[in-house]
Amino acid sequence: MNTILHFVKKEFLQFKRDPKMFIIILFAPIVQLVFLGYAANMDVENVKTAIIDRNRTTESRLLIEKLEQSGYFSIEYYINDYKEAEKLIEKGKVICVLSFPVDFDTKLSRGESAQLQAIFDGSDGNTASIAAGYMIKLVAEHSQKIVLTARDKSGKALLIPATISAETRNWYNPTLKTRNFMVPAIVGLLLMIVTLILTSLAIVKEKEIGTMEQLIVTPIKPHQLIIGKLIPFTILGMVSVVVVLTAMRVIFNIPVRGSILLLFVSSFFYVLSLLGFGLFISTISKTQQQAMMLSIFVVMLPMTFLSGFSFPIENMPYFIQMVSYLIPLKYFIVIIRGIILKGVGIGILWDEILILFLMGITILYFSSKNFQKKIN
Amino acid sequence: MHSITVNNLTKKFGSFVSVDNISFNVKEGEIFGFLGANGAGKSTTIRMLCGILEPTSGDALVGGFSINSEPDKVKSSIGYMSQRFSLYNDLTVQENIDFFGGVYGLSGSNFRERKNWVLEIANLKGKENLLTGLLPGGIKQRLALGTAVIHNPKIVFLDEPTSGVDPISRRSFWDLINQLSEEGTTVFVTTHYLEEAEFCNNIILINAGKLVAEGTSEELKTNYINHKIIDIECDRTVEAMEILEKETFVLDTSIFGNNLHISVLDDVSAKKSVLALLEGKHSFRIRKIDTIVPTLEDVFIHLIEKG
Numbered sequence: 211m212n213t214i215l216h217f218v219k220k221e222f223l224q225f226k227r228d229p230k231m232f233i234i235i236l237f238a239p240i241v242q243l244v245f246l247g248y249a250a251n252m253d254v255e256n257v258k259t260a261i262i263d264r265n266r267t268t269e270s271r272l273l274i275e276k277l278e279q280s281g282y283f284s285i286e287y288y289i290n291d292y293k294e295a296e297k298l299i300e301k302g303k304v305i306c307v308l309s310f311p312v313d314f315d316t317k318l319s320r321g322e323s324a325q326l327q328a329i330f331d332g333s334d335g336n337t338a339s340i341a342a343g344y345m346i347k348l349v350a351e352h353s354q355k356i357v358l359t360a361r362d363k364s365g366k367a368l369l370i371p372a373t374i375s376a377e378t379r380n381w382y383n384p385t386l387k388t389r390n391f392m393v394p395a396i397v398g399l400l401l402m403i404v405t406l407i408l409t410s411l412a413i414v415k416e417k418e419i420g421t422m423e424q425l426i427v428t429p430i431k432p433h434q435l436i437i438g439k440l441i442p443f444t445i446l447g448m449v450s451v452v453v454v455l456t457a458m459r460v461i462f463n464i465p466v467r468g469s470i471l472l473l474f475v476s477s478f479f480y481v482l483s484l485l486g487f488g489l490f491i492s493t494i495s496k497t498q499q500q501a502m503m504l505s506i507f508v509v510m511l512p513m514t515f516l517s518g519f520s521f522p523i524e525n526m527p528y529f530i531q532m533v534s535y536l537i538p539l540k541y542f543i544v545i546i547r548g549i550i551l552k553g554v555g556i557g558i559l560w561d562e563i564l565i566l567f568l569m570g571i572t573i574l575y576f577s578s579k580n581f582q583k584k585i586n
Numbered sequence: 587m588h589s590i591t592v593n594n595l596t597k598k599f600g601s602f603v604s605v606d607n608i609s610f611n612v613k614e615g616e617i618f619g620f621l622g623a624n625g626a627g628k629s630t631t632i633r634m635l636c637g638i639l640e641p642t643s644g645d646a647l648v649g650g651f652s653i654n655s656e657p658d659k660v661k662s663s664i665g666y667m668s669q670r671f672s673l674y675n676d677l678t679v680q681e682n683i684d685f686f687g688g689v690y691g692l693s694g695s696n697f698r699e700r701k702n703w704v705l706e707i708a709n710l711k712g713k714e715n716l717l718t719g720l721l722p723g724g725i726k727q728r729l730a731l732g733t734a735v736i737h738n739p740k741i742v743f744l745d746e747p748t749s750g751v752d753p754i755s756r757r758s759f760w761d762l763i764n765q766l767s768e769e770g771t772t773v774f775v776t777t778h779y780l781e782e783a784e785f786c787n788n789i790i791l792i793n794a795g796k797l798v799a800e801g802t803s804e805e806l807k808t809n810y811i812n813h814k815i816i817d818i819e820c821d822r823t824v825e826a827m828e829i830l831e832k833e834t835f836v837l838d839t840s841i842f843g844n845n846l847h848i849s850v851l852d853d854v855s856a857k858k859s860v861l862a863l864l865e866g867k868h869s870f871r872i873r874k875i876d877t878i879v880p881t882l883e884d885v886f887i888h889l890i891e892k893g
């Protein structure tokens with residue numbers, strides 16, 4: 211036990227001397243959070259739009275204004291015909307073209323239905339369909355308003371038509387901000403950097419400079435060496451969780467709705483598996499550079515892609531979906547999104563947390579065994 | 587009493603034989619020199635003896651414990667200073683001593699005493715808070731040695747402890763080794779510097795993993811070399827060597843500093859022939875030509891070229 215304490219103390223003394231460490235622990239998480247937080251913003255807003263206004267009346271201008279004020283559309287061009295529209299879409303200058311017919315206002319005043327045409331650039335199908343949805347919603351709202359005011363002016367008794375509009379409402383993330391969805395998951399990525407990469411680098415560094423050999427001839431047992439190495443990085447990992455959660459709250463105004471304690475416990479379980487991977491990588495790498503490469507390409511990238519962090523798992527081929535069950539980050543992301551965004555607790559997340567725990571123990575156990583075998 | 591007994595120790599890396607079936611004994615309290623060229627297998631042998639590397643076959647008793655069956659006991663009875671610097675450069679002197687003392691389980695007054703001793707032998711009293719990485723090479727090596735024996739082991743393995751250290755520091759490092767040996771510690775040391783081998787009580791030489799010679803430095807000089815060495819001081823040494831190499835009475839040639847060494851069977855007639863050949867035929871100026879006691883280097887060059 212004392213031996214381990216000596217080891218932990220030594221690691222912290224080394225952290226203290228290494229300014230890189232502070233950058234990685236304190237600064238990098240915030241930069242990453244901000245960077246990924248903004249980059250991960252896949253919300254459809256300010257859709258670049260061109261208008262073909264053949265009507266040019268207050269009526270058409272009212273609708274255009276409404277679109278602009280909604281924030282979903284940003285009117286960039288007023289053009290005359292479809293030829294120009296085609297060019298703008300082809301060049302990617304606009305995603306949407308809205309065309310008003312010449313008789314737009316007259317039809318409205320006659321109480322007939324007026325037809326608008328909206329063209330969307332479907333090459334990004336996701337954005338196009340979301341933008342189209344907004345367009346339909348805004349136009350419908352506008353037309354309903356016209357219908358109501360028209361009846362007011364006619365002076366007859368108000369006969370409000372029973373309009374039923376289906377409104378979709380998204381729970382937990384009411385404005386459907388992808389940022390709110392992505393940012394909590396970034397905690398998972400950051401922990402990977404802090405624990406996986408730093409652990410493997412720290413162990414390989416001792417191999418590189420030759421102190422590992424010195425440690426092996428001391429009475430330190432391999433398991434003490436492993437524990438002594440891993441405790442400091444677990445602590446650093448937890449510190450970076452605190453940093454990220456604080457930054458998340460301050461910068462993006464995303465609070466943790468659920469139990470912070472549960473969040474830390476599951477982070478710890480997740481870190482166990484990362485430490486295991488880090489230990490494994492340090493066993494097979496000879497240089498820090500190798501360890502870095504292996505960490506990134508063998509663990510981090512596959513974990514990120516197969517965890518549902520960037521692409522939904524449901525859309526992946528069956529085989530890959532099966533593989534994703536072996537990815538600890540997949541469970542951690544579910545847990546962390548659950549706790550932070552939905553405020554759900556152990557009652558709902560217990561199975562993910564249990565899996566994460568078992569995975570962590572298993573991975574750590576096998577890589578420790580492997581490490582001990584290599585040392586002897 | 588032997589403190590190390592090595593029996594048919596072999597280490598293979600794949601099909602490459604790094605240490606080839608070597609056996610030898612090391613007496614308690616002696617300074618034992620382990621010599622060989624780069625890649626001869628010195629570090630590999632040491633690492634097996636310290637329990638870092640498992641032998642492919644063979645065994646050794648280190649401090650009475652088998653490296654195969656009791657590696658943990660071996661580890662607790664030895665100190666080891668690896669070929670590479672073995673302390674943490676980013677820790678201070680004090681922190682390094684505390685760490686290694688701590689993992690060796692030292693505490694209390696005994697620890698304070700040993701810490702003092704290490705600081706003393708490394709001349710670092712009052713400089714405990716310096717970063718180890720900033721110390722001069724000679725001091726670093728003394729600190730590393732002190733730290734390696736902080737737990738007072740019976741046996742200490744030093745793998746090229748003086749490589750890259752200036753001659754004066756090397757000399758004082760050897761004083762330290764002598765001091766340890768006098769206090770009863772067995773010192774097993776490898777070196778490239780043959781003049782250092784002269785300080786050893788016993789020497790073995792390995793070449794390409796095989797043991798080629800063993801004994802005291804005197805024994806090596808008399809037993810392994812049965813011909814005479816002639817030391818020649820002349821101008822154009824390299825040219826002279828090229829000429830002599832072609833002669834049948836010359837068995838071996840090598841350059842020693844500015845001089846030329848040749849080994850021959852009959853030194854009296856050889857000296858005459860050399861004078862006739864170099865001065866007479868090629869008009870070299872020979873300043874000195876003497877039969878000398880072979881140095882260890884002569885012996886090793888002879889043995890290794892023969893092997």
Ligand SMILES: Nc1ncnc2c1ncn2[C@@H]1O[C@H](COP(=O)(O)OP(=O)(O)OP(=O)(O)O)[C@@H](O)[C@H]1O
Pocket residue numbers: 599602604622623624625626627628629630631669
């Ligand atoms: N882990 C290893 N894997 C493969 N080959 C190795 C390994 N360790 C050592 N060798 C090889 O074994 C041979 C002996 O190496 P060793 O380090 O024991 O030599 P040495 O006598 O200490 O040399 P030096 O004076 O350069 O330190 C070398 O050819 C080396 O390449």
Ligand SMILES: [Mg+2]
Pocket residue numbers: 628629630669745
């Ligand atoms: Mg060596």
